[in-house]
Every structure is written in structure tokens, then in C-alpha cells.
Amino acid sequence: MLIDGDLAAFLESPVMIILGTSDEYLRPQIGRGVGAMVASTEGRVDVTVSNRQWPMAVANVRANGKLAVTFARPHDYVSYQVKGRASVIDASPSHIASSRQYIAAVSAALVGLGLEDWVAAQWFSDEEPLVLSLAVESIYVQTPGQQAGRTFDRQRS
Amino acid sequence: MIGLERLSACFEGVIPSIIATASADGMPNISYLSHVALVDEGRVALSNQFFTKTAANILANPSVGILLVDPRDGAQHQLTATFEQSLDRGDLFDKMASHLRATSAQLGMADVMALRGVDIYKVASIAAVWSPVGAVASPPPTAEMRLAAATAVTGKISQATEISSIIDAILDGLRDSFGFGATMLLMLEPAGERLVTVGSRGYPWTGIGSEVAMGEALIGTAAVERHSVRINDMSRIRRFGSAIRASSADENRTRTIFLPSLPDAMSQIALPLIAQGAVRGVLFLETSERLAFLQGVEAALSIVAAHAAAALALAEHEASNAPAIMTSIEGAGALAGRPFKVVRHTYDDSIFINGDYLIKGVAGRLLVHLLGLHLREGRATFTNREMRLSDELRLPEFKDNLETRLLLLRRRLDEKAAPIRLRQTGRGRLSLELAGPAHLETVAARG
Numbered sequence: 065m066l067i068d069g070d071l072a073a074f075l076e077s078p079v080m081i082i083l084g085t086s087d088e089y090l091r092p093q094i095g096r097g098v099g100a101m102v103a104s105t106e107g108r109v110d111v112t113v114s115n116r117q118w119p120m121a122v123a124n125v126r127a128n129g130k131l132a133v134t135f136a137r138p139h140d141y142v143s144y145q146v147k148g149r150a151s152v153i154d155a156s157p158s159h160i161a162s163s164r165q166y167i168a169a170v171s172a173a174l175v176g177l178g179l180e181d182w183v184a185a186q187w188f189s190d191e192e193p194l195v196l197s198l199a200v201e202s203i204y205v206q207t208p209g210q211q212a213g214r215t216f217d218r219q220r221s
Numbered sequence: 222m223i224g225l226e227r228l229s230a231c232f233e234g235v236i237p238s239i240i241a242t243a244s245a246d247g248m249p250n251i252s253y254l255s256h257v258a259l260v261d262e263g264r265v266a267l268s269n270q271f272f273t274k275t276a277a278n279i280l281a282n283p284s285v286g287i288l289l290v291d292p293r294d295g296a297q298h299q300l301t302a303t304f305e306q307s308l309d310r311g312d313l314f315d316k317m318a319s320h321l322r323a324t325s326a327q328l329g330m331a332d333v334m335a336l337r338g339v340d341i342y343k344v345a346s347i348a349a350v351w352s353p354v355g356a357v358a359s360p361p362p363t364a365e366m367r368l369a370a371a372t373a374v375t376g377k378i379s380q381a382t383e384i385s386s387i388i389d390a391i392l393d394g395l396r397d398s399f400g401f402g403a404t405m406l407l408m409l410e411p412a413g414e415r416l417v418t419v420g421s422r423g424y425p426w427t428g429i430g431s432e433v434a435m436g437e438a439l440i441g442t443a444a445v446e447r448h449s450v451r452i453n454d455m456s457r458i459r460r461f462g463s464a465i466r467a468s469s470a471d472e473n474r475t476r477t478i479f480l481p482s483l484p485d486a487m488s489q490i491a492l493p494l495i496a497q498g499a500v501r502g503v504l505f506l507e508t509s510e511r512l513a514f515l516q517g518v519e520a521a522l523s524i525v526a527a528h529a530a531a532a533l534a535l536a537e538h539e540a541s542n543a544p545a546i547m548t549s550i551e552g553a554g555a556l557a558g559r560p561f562k563v564v565r566h567t568y569d570d571s572i573f574i575n576g577d578y579l580i581k582g583v584a585g586r587l588l589v590h591l592l593g594l595h596l597r598e599g600r601a602t603f604t605n606r607e608m609r610l611s612d613e614l615r616l617p618e619f620k621d622n623l624e625t626r627l628l629l630l631r632r633r634l635d636e637k638a639a640p641i642r643l644r645q646t647g648r649g650r651l652s653l654e655l656a657g658p659a660h661l662e663t664v665a666a667r668g
């Protein structure tokens with residue numbers, strides 16, 4: 065599924081990245097991503113995640129591939145959710161470099177909104193980085209309001 | 222396993238929580254949610270403002286994952302839980318709805334944030350998420366500590382015998398036993414439209430006689446909703462009240478006493494004082510600490526508020542039943558001292574002494590009545606019953622709260638260092654003291 069340029073830029077910007085997975089008993093597990101790299105034409109989003117911090121979410125994706133990721137901009141709650149099948153791959157040097165940039169940028173954005181830096185530091189680990197490489201099957205507008213939950217319309221932009 | 226109660230700071234809505242659901246075929250859905258509330262040791266309640274997909278998934282598969290964040294240090298806790306039921310009425314629903322209304326009104330979002338329903342979830346497990354930096358926040362006070370503090374304060378209230386000493390016991394007790402130094406106690410005016418401050422601690426000025434309209438800000442909201450209302454992170458809340466002390470000139474111009482407030486308050490709570498089913502006032506506390514009024518502290522303070530309301534109602538009732546409380550006027554300085562002028566403006570019942578605004582309303586009428594009787598009849602004593610039956614006072618029947626009005630008047634006269642004072646000379650016994658010859662004047666027109 066093609067990911068347009070504006071959306072790709074949003075997904076790669078310093079926004080909060082939260083991950084939804086589920087196990088064989090349909091019990092959901094949550095995780096946080098630390099940076100995304102988008103391959104627009106391939107319809108793929110690579111989300112870096114700390115296996116140290118979120119081992120169960122990683123294990124679920126490894127087991128069944130099902131993944132939902134919501135990207136939410138902290139200052140105005142603009143949010144998109146992408147869903148599809150993901151595989152767990154090793155983080156490349158560019159993934160790791162991109163993830164470090166992301167952690168610095170999103171931490172600065174949160175501090176700019178009045179959050180203490182040690183509070184935000186709890187959420188962004190780069191220990192044992194792995195990549196959830198997601199083949200996007202659907203995209204939803206998740207911003208609170210009338211449009212919430214609607215399918216993202218690529219023609220609109 | 223960490224108990225849910227130990228996570229009380231996570232339920233303040235300061236940092237958004239996250240909910241994950243999964244459809245019947247296992248495809249997950251992940252979104253932020255605004256409010257998670259603690260129900261009991263095994264259950265949480267979520268405000269139902271969900272996106273359609275989350276709601277559909279819960280119907281198909283009741284298992285959810287919830288990520289809670291401690292706003293004090295960012296520590297994360299992952300809950301696995303199962304949907305039990307939805308509520309659209311009842312105590313829990315009312316409490317969550319009124320909290321949401323109060324906080325969203327102050328964020329300017331009252332219309333956006335209506336609560337449609339509350340969903341109850343049974344929690345199966347709680348797991349602390351590994352942290353790269355470790356947790357730094359200390360655990361909140363234990364239930365035993367809060368209960369001990371509530372016991373100490375209610376014990377002091379029980380020993381107090383009249384309105385003024387009950388109010389002192391409440392406010393001193395909150396400071397000494399709970400460590401909350403900035404507090405106010407407001408009583409409902411007989412007409413039921415306004416709350417008036419009758420005691421405070423910890424502010425640059427007492428604010429005795431300052432008023433809050435029913436429904437206004439946190440204090441007025443607590444009185445209307447009949448629930449306690451609290452805010453634990455004021456950084457995003459529009460501030461109410463004046464941080465700068467109003468001068469006498471300001472008071473004279475506006476005929477309003479300014480409500481004091483902490484300029485750097487981060488947490489506030491307003492608790493209604495309810496006895497025999499009626500709201501009688503509001504107890505208000507604030508502090509510069511964030512997250513000071515977590516759910517357990519609120520519960521302990523609610524015990525204090527209920528006890529305080531009952532004690533105040535009983536004291537007022539006992540005073541009104543006392544057959545002949547004598548009030549005497551002592552004119553020791555009345556002939557020798559400097560003359561002073563008391564002016565009453567009839568259009569708003571405001572009282573000025575030597576040009577300085579004193580007070581409005583029933584308390585002001587009481588002063589004029591006492592002084593007028595003294596000047597007209599030269600009487601030295603008269604009774605509480607006479608005051609109640611006086612047409613001049615227009616005291617609303619059954620709700621006169623005479624003791625509270627006299628206390629308010631007495632404290633306001635003291636604060637203004639007025640040349641006329643009320644002195645308490647014994648239980649239910651007052652004397653009026655004049656520092657010089659008094660001249661009483663009534664002005665009908667505005668100005």
C-alpha cells in the first residue's frame with residue numbers, strides 16, 4: 065500500500081509511536097517505538113523497538129506478525145494508525161542512527177511541552193534494538209474528533 | 222505484583238494512558254485514552270470516548286492491554302484486563318463525569334469532553350515495564366498514614382464546641398496532620414447563591430468575607446456537584462483567583478474582598494461540606510506540589526469534610542436552640558476615644574467604616590442592627606432570639622446560620638483593625654466594643 069509523502073514525513077517526524085500486538089490467546093500487549101523509517105512506494109514502515117524494554121510485544125510480532133502502530137503528535141494530538149503484517153529484523157546502522165536522532169528529537173519536543181526530561185527518559189530505550197518491518201495494509205485517521213477511526217484517504221492530499 | 226492502589230498517581234490523567242485491543246482474528250488496535258480511574262483493588266474504569274474500532278474489538282474479544290504512566294517519574298505499568306460491563310449512571314459514573322466536567326471546563330473544553338459511559342475492567346495482571354533510568358518517585362503515603370491523619374483531625378474537631386473553634390480545628394488539623402498549609406473554609410450563604418470564606422490558613426491575607434459563586438471554578442463546582450473535585454497538575458489549567466493582594470483602595474472601589482490563592486499552586490482540591498443531605502460549605506486545599514491529592518488522600522480528606530460538616534451543623538443548631546445568649550455592648554472607650562463613622566449603602570447592603578469597605582450581606586446587617594440598637598435605645602444587652610426575629614435583619618428563616626455570620630463579622634472586623642469589634646467572652650456570648658463615639662449613617666443611592 066502506497067504511503068504518500070506527507071504521511072511518510074509525519075511518521076518519520078518526532079511523534080509518539082505506540083505499538084499494539086496480541087498473543088495466541090488474543091491478549092493484547094503494548095510497546096513503544098523509537099523511530100520509524102518509511103519506504104513509501106513499497107508501503108513499508110520500519111519501526112525500531114527496544115527488545116529489552118518490550119520483549120513481549122516483540123515476541124508476539126515474531127509469533128504472528130500482526131501489528132498496529134499509532135503515531136501521535138504530542139502538541140496537537142494529530143494521529144494516524146497503520147496496521148498490517150510485520151517481521152522482526154535486525155537493526156541496520158541506519159536504523160540505529162535514525163533511532164538515536166528520533167529519541168533526541170522527541171525528548172526535546174516533550175521537554176518543550178513542559179515535561180521533565182527524566183520523565184520522558186523512561187519511555188525511550190535503544191537497548192537491544194530490533195526492527196518491526198511492517199507491510200502496511202490499512203491506514204486510519206486517529207486524531208480525536210469526527211474523523212477518528214476513518215480510513216485514510218490518499219486522494220485528499 | 223504491585224497493587225493497583227500503589228499506582229494511584231497513574232489515575233490522574235496527567236499523562237495519557239494507552240489501550241490495546243484485538244479483533245477476533247487477532248489484528249490489534251492501539252490508541253490513547255483520556256481517563257482511567259481506580260475502582261477497587263482489582264478493577265479499573267475507563268471513560269468511554271473510544272474510537273469505533275476499540276469498541277468493536279472489545280465486543281468481539283474482551284481482553285485488553287492498558288499502559289499506565291506514573292506522572293511523577295514516567296514509570297510505566299502494563300495491565301492485562303478483561304471487560305466486565307458498561308455503566309451510564311450510578312455513583313462511579315457521576316464522579317467521573319463531574320471530574321471530567323470540572324477539569325475540562327477549566328481547560329475551555331467543556332463542550333467537547335462529555336462522558337457517555339464508563340467501562341469497568343477486571344485486572345488480571347500488572348507488570349512494571351523495564352526502565353532505562355529506573356523509577357525515582359517515592360510511593361504515595363500508605364492507607365494507614367492517611368487514616369491516622371484523618372483520625373487526628375476528626376479527633377480535634379470532636380473536641381471543639383463552637384463554630385469558631387471547629388473551623389480552627391479543621392484548618393489547623395489539615396496543616397499539622399496532613400501537612401497541607403494553604404486551606405480555606407467557605408460556608409454557603411443563606412440565599413444559597415454564594416459561598417463566603419469564614420476561615421483560612423497559609424495565605425498572605427485571610428480572605429475572610431471573600432465570595433465564590435455557586436458553580437464557579439473548583440470551589441463552586443464542588444458545591445453544585447456535591448462531589449469533591451481535584452486537579453493534580455495545574456500547568457495546563459487556567460488559573461482562577463488573584464495572586465496579588467488587593468489593596469484597601471481596591472476593596473473600597475469594588476466592594477469585594479479578594480479570594481486568596483497560591484500563585485504557584487499545582488494541586489487543588491475542593492470538598493463539599495454536606496450534613497443532613499444539604500451542602501453547607503466547601504473545604505478547599507491547595508499546594509505547590511504536583512499530584513498532592515491522589516485518590517487515597519481525597520478519601521481521607523472526605524472523611525474529615527463529612528465530620529467537619531456534621532460538627533458545624535450541630536454547633537449551629539445548638540446555638541440556635543440556646544434560649545438567651547446575651548450580647549452586651551461595652552462602651553468603655555465609646556465616649557472618650559476618636560469618633561468614627563459607619564456607613565451602610567442600602568442598595569447592596571455594603572458597610573464602610575471611616576471610608577474603608579468592611580462587608581456586605583447578612584454580616585453587615587448584623588453590625589448595623591447591633592450598633593443601631595445601641596445608639597437608639599442605649600441598650601447594653603439583647604438576645605440571640607431578638608436578632609433572629611428582627612425584620613431589619615431579614616434573616617432567611619430556618620437557614621439563618623447566625624453563629625457563622627457573627628463569626629464572619631467578628632473576624633473581618635479584627636482583620637480590618639476596625640474601631641468597633643465583637644469579642645467572644647464565653648461560649649455563645651459576645652460583647653460589642655467601641656473605640657470611640659460611633660456615628661451611623663444610611664445612604665440610599667448608589668455612590
